[in-house]
Amino acid sequence: MIINAITEKDCHAFLERGSIGRLGCSLDNQPYVVPVYFAYESDYIYVLSTLGQKIEWMRTNPKVCLQVDEIAGQSEWMSVIVDGVYEELPEPQYTAERAHARTLLQKQYRWWINALAERQAKGGEALIEPLFFRIHIKSISGLRAIEGAQASLKNV
Ligand SMILES: Cc1cc2nc3c(=O)[nH]c(=O)nc-3n(C[C@H](O)[C@H](O)[C@H](O)COP(=O)(O)OP(=O)(O)OC[C@H]3O[C@@H](n4cnc5c(N)ncnc54)[C@H](O)[C@@H]3O)c2cc1C
Incomplete structure (x- = not known):
């Protein structure tokens, strides 16, 4: 197996066709990772x-x-790994950005189901407030593995 870094351009193309990622955040030296659906456009990931x-x-x-x-x-x-900065998109300051996020996300069938159903499972029928955020991308890196010369156990 051969592992190569992929170009930034290829990383962007990869994110454009992706839909599920693992979001990592941390607090007080404790990491927390959850899967989320996302949509990507230029410098932003929308969720x-x-x-x-x-x-x-x-x-x-x-x-x-x-x-x-x-x-x-x-x-x-x-x-691909993206590092960036969390930006919440509350009403009314970000009405246009929220509409844009919705347009991008709804390319995915039933794009809202996981975010809302998970909360409903915990909170019952109480009104669930949807919340949009985006990640402003600061850096990006990618790796690709392909079949090739075998890495042997002796090298490990
Ligand atoms: C394929 C997929 C797509 C998803 N897409 C989205 C999405 O687009 N948007 C979205 O908001 N959520 C999505 N979810 C659900 C998401 O992974 C979280 O479960 C959810 O967002 C709640 O996260 P929270 O931090 O608000 O947890 P809270 O409700 O605050 O729960 C806190 C505690 O619950 C536990 N917990 C929470 N989530 C998980 C989990 N996924 N697995 C195991 N334990 C957990 C942890 O112990 C955590 O400390 C998706 C899940 C899957 C599997």
């Missing part, structure tokens, strides 16, 4: 959420990351 631990943590510490991968097999995969 629909509800209020909970990740939002409370990101409000306190806005330094976050998102890892996205495509795994075709043990020796054939791509992985």
Whole structure:
């Protein structure tokens, strides 16, 4: 197996076709990672959420990351990591950005289901306030593994 870094341009193309990533945030030296649906455009990752631990943590510490991968097999995969800054998109200041996020996210069938259903499972029928946020991308890196010369156990 051969692992190569992929170009920034390829990282962007990869994020454009991706839809599920693992969002990492941290507070008081404690990391927290959750899967989320996302949409990507130029310098931003957009996510629909509800209020909970990740939002409370990101409000306190806005330094976050998102890892996205495509795994075709043990020796054939791509992985991209984005580092960035959490930006909440509340009404009414960000009405236009929220509408834009909705437009991007709704390319995914039933794009709202995981964010809202998870909260509903915890909170019952109480009114659930949807919350949009975006990650302003500060840096990006990517790796691709392809079948090739075998790495041997002797090298490990
Ligand atoms: C495929 C997929 C897509 C998803 N897409 C979205 C999305 O787009 N937007 C969104 O907001 N949520 C999405 N979720 C749900 C998300 O992963 C979180 O479960 C949810 O957002 C609640 O996070 P929270 O920090 O608000 O947790 P809280 O409700 O505040 O819960 C706190 C505690 O619950 C536990 N917990 C919470 N979430 C998880 C989890 N996923 N796995 C195990 N334990 C957990 C942890 O112990 C955590 O400390 C998705 C989940 C999956 C599997």
